[in-house]
Amino acid sequence: MSIAANGIRLAWRGTWLRRTLILTSFPAVICALSIFALEQVEPGSQKRFFRSMAILSGVQGPNRLSIPSDYKRDVYWPLLMANFFRYPQSIAMVLLVGLIAPRSISFDYRSKGALLYFSRPIGVTQYLLGKQATLWFYLACITTIPALVVYVLGLAVSPNLSVFWDTWDLPIRILISSLCLIIPTSSVALWMSSMTEESRYAAFGWLAMWVLGWVTFFALTLVASMQNAQSSGGSVLSVETIALFSPYHLLGRIQNYVFGVIEYDTGISWAFTILMIVTVATQCMLYWNVRSRLVR
Amino acid sequence: MIAPESGDRIAPASGDMISPASGDMISPASGDMISLQHVTKLYGTVIGANDLHLNLPRGAYALLGPNGSGKTTLINMLTGQVKPTMGSVRVFGEKTWRNRRILSRIGLCPAVDVLYPNVTARQWVRHLAALSLLPPDQVDDAVDAALKQVRLNEAADRLMGTYSLGMRQRAKLAQAIVHQPDLLILDEPFNGLDPIGRGDVIDLLRQWVDQGRGLLLASHVLHEVEAVTDAFLLIFGGRLMAAGDREEIESIVVGGPQRIEVRGKHLDRLIGPLAATIQWRELRWQPDSDDTTVGTLTAFVSQSDAFLHGLVRHNGDQGVRVDSVRGVGGQLETLFDSLMRTQRGQRA
Numbered sequence: 001m002s003i004a005a006n007g008i009r010l011a012w013r014g015t016w017l018r019r020t021l022i023l024t025s026f027p028a029v030i031c032a033l034s035i036f037a038l039e040q041v042e043p044g045s046q047k048r049f050f051r052s053m054a055i056l057s058g059v060q061g062p063n064r065l066s067i068p069s070d071y072k073r074d075v076y077w078p079l080l081m082a083n084f085f086r087y088p089q090s091i092a093m094v095l096l097v098g099l100i101a102p103r104s105i106s107f108d109y110r111s112k113g114a115l116l117y118f119s120r121p122i123g124v125t126q127y128l129l130g131k132q133a134t135l136w137f138y139l140a141c142i143t144t145i146p147a148l149v150v151y152v153l154g155l156a157v158s159p160n161l162s163v164f165w166d167t168w169d170l171p172i173r174i175l176i177s178s179l180c181l182i183i184p185t186s187s188v189a190l191w192m193s194s195m196t197e198e199s200r201y202a203a204f205g206w207l208a209m210w211v212l213g214w215v216t217f218f219a220l221t222l223v224a225s226m227q228n229a230q231s232s233g234g235s236v237l238s239v240e241t242i243a244l245f246s247p248y249h250l251l252g253r254i255q256n257y258v259f260g261v262i263e264y265d266t267g268i269s270w271a272f273t274i275l276m277i278v279t280v281a282t283q284c285m286l287y288w289n290v291r292s293r294l295v296r
Numbered sequence: 297m298i299a300p301e302s303g304d305r306i307a308p309a310s311g312d313m314i315s316p317a318s319g320d321m322i323s324p325a326s327g328d329m330i331s332l333q334h335v336t337k338l339y340g341t342v343i344g345a346n347d348l349h350l351n352l353p354r355g356a357y358a359l360l361g362p363n364g365s366g367k368t369t370l371i372n373m374l375t376g377q378v379k380p381t382m383g384s385v386r387v388f389g390e391k392t393w394r395n396r397r398i399l400s401r402i403g404l405c406p407a408v409d410v411l412y413p414n415v416t417a418r419q420w421v422r423h424l425a426a427l428s429l430l431p432p433d434q435v436d437d438a439v440d441a442a443l444k445q446v447r448l449n450e451a452a453d454r455l456m457g458t459y460s461l462g463m464r465q466r467a468k469l470a471q472a473i474v475h476q477p478d479l480l481i482l483d484e485p486f487n488g489l490d491p492i493g494r495g496d497v498i499d500l501l502r503q504w505v506d507q508g509r510g511l512l513l514a515s516h517v518l519h520e521v522e523a524v525t526d527a528f529l530l531i532f533g534g535r536l537m538a539a540g541d542r543e544e545i546e547s548i549v550v551g552g553p554q555r556i557e558v559r560g561k562h563l564d565r566l567i568g569p570l571a572a573t574i575q576w577r578e579l580r581w582q583p584d585s586d587d588t589t590v591g592t593l594t595a596f597v598s599q600s601d602a603f604l605h606g607l608v609r610h611n612g613d614q615g616v617r618v619d620s621v622r623g624v625g626g627q628l629e630t631l632f633d634s635l636m637r638t639q640r641g642q643r644a
Binding site for chain 1: 375377396397398399400402403404406408409410411412414415423424426427428429471
């Protein structure tokens, strides 16, 4: 607890961190206004809004998410939230973690401060929990907390209590989606930090992972579209498969699934499996790295 | 002298207790501050600690040894950060490996320079105090007291990045004492301190010892630790070479190899007769610049008593006049050097 509180306090001193946090509150405001607008506008506008949101999510089209004939909050609101998580907040997450995590452990190595941590009655697990809790706190500040605030505001401005019955599961989806986003990303970022005394290498590794994922995704998408154009049989590379090669798109698909925007398919189970393996593996390596450096 | 290999209990000179251990029994005496039972640590093929075996009652001890002698390895084992390859390490009767609880009774000031440039000493010490499981309502008072003790209270709210090496050393010391541990372990605490800072730390450590708290002070500078305690543990090559107070350690050197400096007239005339009768490593005559008949004869000999007998026998022959003899008793440095040579198997 003390490690986490100290980490939060130290990270808060960063000017860029505070700027990022302020910046990431804007999408939440837009999301809140969108819910308010959805509740007020006429059905035609609601459908247009839905269509644009569905296109943004990449889930619009035949055999995917179809536009409901009338306004359904249990479809509209999760779609809005999925987009909130997937676009502004996921990108903010990359920046935020990139600002906090690389220094988190590597600086303790570099300053030799970790030696003093472990001269106290705390173990490696407690140390790592404290470090991860720092990240969880800030990531919750840009994902879970604003999403829940938006939801509560949505309820507050809604015309009647039926809104609650329509959307009662949304907070649960928000929490699950947050966990899917926060735990693996903090685990990977801290693992990178634990590998070096130079935090810039960890920061580079973190950003490179996302950029390379994006590049791979677009390269494979291009290959798939060329194959589609050349043969009538279509490409063997589906969007679901391609998404597995990009951390960003993999997380996006999982979040879409958690919010009920896309149906279950084998790609989803692969995505969850990969996420699970990455999380467990990086946690183990993180533990091992810290332990082998400090306890011999 | 208490031979460390025998597993005897070693008491600081100020204490009265020097009692033999219970033979080969591994269980340490319950009142011991530190108990090492045939402790060996191997780093691959490199020996960090070699069959360390001793029990130390509560008190102040200086752990002496040159760089790389195994001091830090021993400290790391005492703080549970290194697992002994063989044997057991206990502090206050509790094993230290995988026993984080015992660390609330130990304060560690490591040799390495710890620098968090963007935090103040007060914040840093407070953070580490909180990790030491101090009750939250006592943390601020404990931090103030510790900073005051190391005379850092006035600069405590400055960022540590602006500190001199000496101030950082004091901050490091403050975090080690903030939770009022029963055993304070200091690894080269005088590094980077100016003479005034050294004096302050020595005063602080004396107060600490006077309060009846445990202290283990690792250093390779003898005169600094002499000012704090006269109970020494001499370690070299991972082995505990000798333990006890200065007189006890000297007693094992008497008659053994050591360096002796003799001042007098025409001492160069002794070199021939002495070299023929005693085992020696070096016999060096250094005449004074103003009077070349007077000077210093430096002898590294394997049997100091034989050398001294020879000196007495030849005193007065051929105009030889011995004015003074300075042996290990005058210099702990020489004693340490002699022990090192003994341990290395070097002949004087």
